[in-house]
Amino acid sequence: MAETSTDHKAHTPFFxxxxxxxxxxxxxITAIALIFIFENRQSVEIRLLIPEVTMPLWGALLIAWGLGMIACVFTLRRRPNRHSRRTK
Structure with missing residues (x-):
């Protein structure tokens, strides 16, 4: 009997x-980063080009982490398009 794709997934180990x-x-990595971010709760002064703001360190780290995630998403979305152009 032929094996279907659903049968194959049932026999494939989860990991x-x-x-x-x-x-x-x-x-x-996300779990470790979030633990690190929320453990750093003290307020710090941060210079944003000209203004200097005081905010909790966890807020600044969370903003940096979020911007990194957004950059990662855009990078991963672009990757398949570059490879498809090369093969044609």
Whole structure:
């Protein structure tokens, strides 16, 4: 009897699936980053080009982490387009 794609997924170990293998490192790094961010609660002075603001360090770290995540999303979305142009 032919094996269907749903049968194949039922026999594939959970951590061997491609979606889980891509998501697991992201989840671990995100958890560690968020723990680090929320452990740093003291207020600090931050210079934003000209103005100097006082804000909690966790807020500044959370903003930097969010901007990094946005940059990562844009980078990962662009990658398949570059490879598809080369193969044509």
């Amino acid at each position: 061997s699936r491609p979606g889980v293998r891509r998501l697991a490192p992201f989840a671990v």
